[in-house]
Amino acid sequence: MNYRTNFYRKFLSIAASAALLTSIAVPAVSANMKGVKPGKPYELTLMHTNDTHAHLDTVAKRISAINQVRKENANTLLLDAGDVFSGTLYFNEYLGLADLEFMNLAGYDAMTFGNHEFDKGTATLANFVKDAEFPLISANVNFENDQNMNMLANNEFSAKANDGEVYKGIVKEVNGEKIGIFGLTTAETMDISSPGEGVEFTDYLNEAREAVKAFEEQGINKIIALTHIGLNDGGGDNDLTLAEEVEGIDVIVGGHTHVKLSEPVFVEAGKEPTVIVQANEYGKFLGTLDVKFNKNGRVIEYAGELLDVNNFTEDAKAAEILNKKYKPAVDEMKKTVIGSTTVNLVGGNPAARTGETNLGNLITDGMLAKAKTINPATVIAVQNGGGIRTSVNAGDITMAKVLEVMPFGNSLGIMQLTGAEIKEALEHSVKDAPTAFGGFLQVSGLKFTYESSLPAGQRVKSIEVKEDGVNYVTIDPGKMYTVATNTFTAKGGDGYDVFGKAYSEGRVSEPGFVDWEIFTEYVNAQEGRTVSPTVEGRIINLAN
CATH class of the missing domain: 3.90.780.10 (5'-Nucleotidase, C-terminal domain)
Incomplete structure (x- = not known):
């Protein structure tokens, strides 16, 4: 069964998304996407989560949804936009490592840091990072002076990223096409979490421009920003401003503001458009975005949908791990x-x-x-x-x-x-x-x-x-x-x-x-x- 009902809805109107964002000014959407040049297009399906906050009771259903989407699509990436940490007894008991086992099982390709990843300081975060079977990315977080994270961090945009290490960005090759992915974390983290004095947060717009430049110098024209800065957050950084101010970002996969974007937001503020998605909170949904690029890396078609994980049966392996390894201790604590x-x-x-x-x-x-x-x-x-x-x-x-x-x-x-x-x-x-x-x-x-x-x-x-x-x-x-x-x-x-x-x-x-x-x-x-x-x-x- 194909759970996604709106595959490639061409030139999607922003009206549905705008209804969710009545308090903000969203850039106008072009009625068409001019400048499309002939050539074989490339189709990519992004799966994305954000702000899951240790809500693991439905994680086996989320993994089932992920497996279903992979089965139906040849070219896929699975990304998390941060805030895996804090929120339930699973985190209090396992400090993110329970979540990590399921992320490893699901086969995430990359994750950026949310502000809550720093709630317990960088020693706890380092334990999470080093056991990750995927890289973590954030272009505007500098761990050079942090004793817990500096040995795990690489100040580069890597085409050969190692699992369990941190990069500004990475290059993923999906069916012969190279995709550049960089991360951003809200600078508000210094005020709303506990990263410690050794962690520095740099300007997100400057770092984003440097990321785009670095990827383009490698000949990459399909660029994704994986962000935890909020769609329309007023704290000094957000995805709408990023899309308007930085040229060359094709897709922004966001988090932090817990917005339920049932339809993607489409921004055309410069030479090329940017599509923004966000999947609400607590693992309730698996976000999906089908995007088609022309040969120059310009988005020419897209369709996004949030898949309600409760519509899926549990993945048997994930359910067994949850019920035998993690849930008993949490249930005991609840009593x-x-x-x-x-x-x-x-x-x-x-x-x-x-x-x-x-x-x-x-x-x-x-x-x-x-x-x-x-x-x-x-x-x-x-x-x-x-x-x-x-x-x-x-x-x-x-x-x-x-x-x-x-x-x-x-x-x-x-x-x-x-x-x-x-x-x-x-x-x-x-x-x-x-x-x-x-x-x-x-x-x-x-x-x-x-x-x-x-x-x-x-x-x-x-x-x-x-x-x-x-x-x-x-x-x-x-x-x-x-x-x-x-x-x-x-x-x-x-x-x-x-x-x-x-x-x-x-x-x-x-x-x-x-x-x-x-x-x-x-x-x-x-x-x-x-x-x-x-x-x-x-x-x-x-x-x-």
Whole structure:
């Protein structure tokens, strides 16, 4: 059975994709593709995944879909656009190596790094890379000064790439035709993950131009960018800008923004068009793109489709590996009850990213309690709302749910900050309010008011600190306070430059306790291991 229903829909209209992207300006699509020269065309089928985030329960179906597409098409490539790491118990238990076994089994041709590949630092990433039976690529990530990755990294566009090593780009020969593939990773990774000081992120547009030039100098005119920068992401890099600004890229296989592109986006901004695809998230779909090139490497026909993996039966070998090797330990972890709650604990997006929630209060209370056992002077705790991934229903709290709420395994950091720096941080926290922002801070030991109708940076109206643990007093801009957070935020994550400065000046200690461990310990310490947190008015928007 051919599962793909729209093979070679010529000159595909962008209208369907535009409906998904109503908030952005998409370049106009030419009604035809001029300049097509005679000659035998070359047909290629790309399969692609992105942002799978350790969702392995359907991986056997994904492999079945991959096998089906390969069976139906002679010329294929299988690519992953990053963020294999973080998100489920499979990652917490196996740190990406379970995912990797299935990627090796599926026969991936290349993968680029997503920001979450750096969540556990480069030592964990290196373990993943060296066991990969495919190369990893990113033209704008420099590992030269990183002790864990530098021996695996090659600063080149290689026609003879080794599995388990990193390149700027690679050349794949598919049925006699050479395809150039280079990678790009969002520079936001420095703010939203934990790559460490030894990893450098360079300008993605410059690196993309260099990649195209390098491939063209090798006589390659079919070029694919495998990117984790987001389709229309506002963080400083994205696929639409890449397609508009860099000539010579035929296809962009993207990730990061989790967009469900049921139809490819077609951009004609320069001499040649660019087709952009992205396959949503969590391995729900296998993206496919059939593309036809003329003899000069110009895209002349294309058709894209997302294959719902649930429409496929499980691959027997993959299912056996999952069920015997990996799933038992994960299932056992899910059963552990760490305590109970008498109320629904509210987290997730947008709740924890727009205002005070009872789960945010509970998490920061636990963080503050733990920090006090290490440094009794600690009076405040803050937690980025983007790190509170979901809510918890009233009743038993399982370990599975705790790890779902806090999947990144961030460790405790204790900062020394002035009152003025705390105010600066709170201004950053509410800069986008009432729009959701992953850096919105849930708080303990302080309360503050702000007015979202005022200009960003001028919104915070009052701040009070519970210095003695009981009574709130107005914050002193010149006084030094001891503040607990996670090390991701303490190092400047989510754009907290004020925290990053304190970290660089040696004003942050890292005792090493992980967030879900701290939370579990705190719940266990409550009477009857039962919690009933409330919203207390710690964060008040005066504009409401």
